[in-house]
Amino acid sequence: MKTLDSYLVKLIKAQGPLSIAGYMAEALGNDRHGYYMKQDPFGAKGDFTTAPEISQMFGEMIGLWHATNWLNMGSPAEIHLIELGPGRGTLMQDALRAMKVVHGLREATRVHMVEMSPALRKIQQQNIPAELTPHWHNRIGDVFRQIDGAPVLLIANEFFDALPVRQFQKKDRGWHERLISLTQDEKLTLTLAPVPSPEKLIPAALHRAEEDSIAEICPVGENILMEISEYISKHGGAGIIADYGHDRHGTGDTLQALKSHEYCDILQDPGDADLTTHVNFQRLKEVAEEAGGRVYGPVGQGAFLKHLGIDARANTLMAQANATQKKDITAALHRLTDKAEMGHLFKVMALTDANLGGVIGFSTDEHK
Template sequence: MSALHDLLVRRIALTGPISVAAFMADALGHPQHGYYITRDPLGAKGDFTTAPEISQMFGEMVGVWLADCWINQGCPDTVQLVELGPGRGTLMADALRATARVPGFHAAIRLHLVETSPALRERQAAALSAFDPTWHDSLTDVPDGPMLLVANEFFDALPIRQFIRTPAGWAERKVGLNGQGQLAFTFDPTPGGALLTPLHRDPGIPPGAVAETCPTGIAIAGEIGRRLASHAGAALIIDYGYDGPAIGDTLQALRAHKPVSVLDGPGTADLTAHVDFTALALAAKQTGAVPYASVEQGALLTALGIDARATSLSARANPAQQVAIQAALTRLTSPASMGRLFRAIAITHPAAPVPAGFGGST
């Protein structure tokens, strides 16, 4: 149990079941008891580890990509460098170190970090103070203008809505109370699913199937697209997910690096769901920006030169460090590890050249 569990039980008892999205929003972002508000969740002592924490090479490759986009789009005098969900600031610190010798790049950037966690803002301040970052609660607060944006494992933590296929059609999955007054999944008996795609209208989808959509993520992708349709720049979104639409329940919870029940102790475990990259790309495209089809993380990092960087680092390392560098490279790029599970999409200004590591636009 948790303090937030008790609050949610009282709320549901008074007003009725809530959407999965509402449950996720409170579990992760409640101002007093939300998971991201109350802790630093990263690393061995936390609940999960992200790619930037595995090796400096990840952030360095992202830096290479960002600087290359800046150069290929005419080196704007001023560019908003934005990271959504910057974690401990590790990715951005590595990216900026890797680009320190790119003429004019650091002088042009204005660093903006979209972060709601007080604990993580403190870590970011320590890592990035030399670049005078400005923090925001949302992307809409970042000034307009040429923009380079990166979002690594950001969209997977945004609230999703879930729908269950019933004999009468799609019904929204909710969080209610069971006979013992504890949190339990239920569904709204009123047929719904207006947010779903035409694929989900297939009458052959069996009862009990689950479909997901992320209105918040789609809205943010639309905002990214709006900005890039009007100004120079590019966005790189990396996460675990799929080219949708798809059927399946992907909502999961992690505590101390182990899976736990989604409804167990809300506010004390990380909640994530797989990202529908097709939905994000479509939202950006509808604004006039140009999205590029998703690529596997391993393929992107390889195209950006991570193998050569690993060789360079190993040449100056002792034997134990060489083993660690190779292990990190394998973990980031191997199809059996993060290399295939994680994917990336790019979004650019309509006149921008094809970004490094990507093929045709969608």
């Protein structure tokens, strides 16, 4: 039995069944054996590839989006650029390069990386220019306490999809939480709590769902977004969230495990496979607005990037490229923006303070 398997078996035997959220937290973030704590999961040699790893154009568009916001904020002399879950630091690297085109912005920018993984921190430290004196933090609250009321620009790309979710299944007596328990031969298995959970935990839009429907909620994600929205609403700034998910409340089991770019059983290799769920953008939007944030979107990633001018950027790159590079640029543009690829399932949502105008990337009818 693998080390984390053994630990989880002992934990369940001692404390009882784990929630799905508890299982995800251990599988991804266990101090010694968690998936993100011990390895680089990105790229061809990893388990999945994110948008910044596909092409520099993605990070450049995000950088230009934030540059526009900084100008619309009146070009404050100090702005804190924060990324949640920065991966290898590729997106930040590309965004900072694009932001150099705006006079004064690079000098005003203070870089913050919210990253708990020691393995990924080492890679990020190699990729982010040392002259910017970037700071690393375990939690977003640590950043806010340090910067003490200064305005922020925030990036969260494929961050919320990896946060632990709780799952509930509807039965005739109500919504029962899905748990991780043990079989007689001490193998991990899914089960249901015998007693239904309070219905208030489930979004009101799902209360009339059919029997056996599965609802997912992400309290950790909601709390993080609440903290971000409250800060931006009070102190100013803008945040961009890009992830895969749905823009309306819905039911379904979206928890999936990925290893070597292939799907696998979620209980098969805890600590050695990535676990993600689809982000409920409708719920994130509600949380942000409740906290006083002004919300834009969500819109499809493809539409957002095209609004920002990714086609023109691709043409500029291809004008300086050889035949092989042109083919790669075209393929990357297709993958990032086409509806059959990442253009529709991946969505982008922005939140700002109430006073920030001129936000680009969202048509007027997409801002409510």
